[in-house]
Structure formats: structure tokens, C-alpha cells
Amino acid sequence: MASSSSTSSSENSGPLLYPISHSVPLVPPPPPPSASSRSTPEGFILPTIPPIPDPLVVIRDSRGHRVLPDVSLMPLPVTDGRVTKLVESHPMVVPKCANCAEMGVDCTFSEAGIPCPPCAVLGIPNCDWTDPFWLMENLRRCRDLYLRDERDELVQSVKDNRLPASLFDREFERAERWFYSGAQGAITRFLLNSYATRDLALHGYRALAASSTDASTLLRFLALGVETHVHPVILQAVGARLQDLFSAMLS
Ligand SMILES: [Zn+2]
Numbered sequence: 001m002a003s004s005s006s007t008s009s010s011e012n013s014g015p016l017l018y019p020i021s022h023s024v025p026l027v028p029p030p031p032p033p034s035a036s037s038r039s040t041p042e043g044f045i046l047p048t049i050p051p052i053p054d055p056l057v058v059i060r061d062s063r064g065h066r067v068l069p070d071v072s073l074m075p076l077p078v079t080d081g082r083v084t085k086l087v088e089s090h091p092m093v094v095p096k097c098a099n100c101a102e103m104g105v106d107c108t109f110s111e112a113g114i115p116c117p118p119c120a121v122l123g124i125p126n127c128d129w130t131d132p133f134w135l136m137e138n139l140r141r142c143r144d145l146y147l148r149d150e151r152d153e154l155v156q157s158v159k160d161n162r163l164p165a166s167l168f169d170r171e172f173e174r175a176e177r178w179f180y181s182g183a184q185g186a187i188t189r190f191l192l193n194s195y196a197t198r199d200l201a202l203h204g205y206r207a208l209a210a211s212s213t214d215a216s217t218l219l220r221f222l223a224l225g226v227e228t229h230v231h232p233v234i235l236q237a238v239g240a241r242l243q244d245l246f247s248a249m250l251s
Pocket residue numbers: 096097098099100101106107108116117118119
């Protein structure tokens with residue numbers, strides 16, 4: 001059974017810090033059968049998919065920071081093949097983040113937590129691929145597909161007398177644990193990817209601007225940057241360097 005609770009961050013819509021925290025107890029009690037759960041003729045409750053409540057959601061901690069859930073006590077390592085499959089899964093045939101769609105440029109999806117190349121090089125902080133809400137939605141989609149298959153398979157096994165009805169719940173919970181152990185690894189890998197790629201462009205441009213003493217080059221960069229959708233935060237960093245150079249010239 002999935003558990004819920006913590007893995008934190010901060011406000012606003014950009015890619016943020018999501019420190020992993022295990023301070024909140026794991027494993028809530030199983031949810032009661034919901035109105036949409038159905039009893040089968042064989043006498044067991046057909047589990048609701050998606051589960052209610054759903055553990056795969058972005059929540060907020062006591063300080064109002066966004067947190068990613070803990071959904072397994074036995075997470076797979078981030079290098080496990082199942083984890084890789086989850087972070088590399090994408091519902092679109094030709095994935096395109098909202099920023100690239102708006103700019104009309106090609107987009108590339110590598111894996112969850114890593115921004116697409118255009119967003120990365122332009123310093124755009126809110127690429128869909130680094131959005132924890134997008135991650136949760138994608139994990140929910142993968143889980144629901146998997147658990148529906150498992151549920152159907154188990155129901156058929158009971159009907160065919162290959163599985164006692166009394167063992168249905170146990171087997172379904174085993175399938176849930178199997179999925180959530182991979183999902184927890186995917187969440188951790190997402191966080192690591194986010195940490196590793198966050199603000200790379202901003203720091204890079206800031207370092208390059210700081211190393212330049214040529215105001216005309218920086219002015220040309222600003223003009224080009226506005227045309228090519230370089231994020232305003234980077235333009236501000238270059239602008240601040242220009243101001244420093246002009247102040248030094250005038251003093
Ligand atoms: Zn993109």
C-alpha cells in the first residue's frame with residue numbers, strides 16, 4: 001500500500017528546491033472502499049483506480065512549501081531500470097513543453113527533472129519537464145495503466161479458479177507496492193535531476209558577463225537576448241554587469 005507525505009520545496013511556479021524529508025510518518029491506513037468501489041460476484045471489493053485518496057500529489061508542508069510525496073518504504077535505486085523507464089515515460093508522441101510550443105521551436109524530452117534544451121539554454125525556469133505537478137500527473141498515468149492491467153488480470157485469475165478470492169487483496173497490494181517502489185525512485189531521481197540542472201544558464205551567463213569588460217559586446221548580447229527569448233533574469237544579470245562597467249567608466 002502506498003504511503004504519503006513529504007519531499008519539500010518552496011513557492012512560485014519555477015523549478016524549486018525539493019529536499020527529501022522523511023519526517024512525516026509513512027504508510028497511512030488504507031482508504032475505506034469508496035463509492036466507486038464495486039463488489040464482485042466472487043465476494044471481494046474491486047479496488048478503485050485511481051485510489052482515493054491519491055498519494056501521488058504535490059502537497060504543502062506546515063510552512064506552505066510544496067512537497068513531493070513519500071510513497072514507498074522500499075524505494076528502488078535511482079539507477080534501477082524500472083525507475084529509468086518511469087522518468088523517461090511521456091504521454092505525447094512528440095513531446096513539447098509549453099514554452100517551446102509558445103515559441104514555435106523544437107523541444108526534446110530526455111527525462112523528468114531535466115529541462116528541454118531551449119529552456120535550459122535560455123534560462124527559462126519553468127520547463128514542464130522540471131515541473132513537479134507534471135511529474136505527479138505522469139506517474140499517476142503510468143500507475144493507473146499498470147494497476148488496471150493488474151486488477152483485470154487478478155479478476156480473471158479468480159474467475160478461472162487460478163487464484164482464491166481471499167487472496168485477491170494481497171496480490172493487488174503486492175502490485176501496488178511494486179509500482180510505488182519504482183515511483184519513489186523516480187521521485188528521488190527527479191529531485192536529483194532538478195538540483196543538478198537548476199539555474200545553470202543563469203550562473204553561466206552571470207559568470208561570462210562578470211568576466212567581460214567590453215560594454216559593446218554585452219549590449220549586443222542584450223539586444224540579441226531580447227530577440228531570442230533569453231529569460232529576463234539573465235538579461236537583468238547582464239544589465240547589472242553593464243551598469244557596473246558604466247559606473248566604473250564614470251568614476
Ligand atoms: Zn521545450
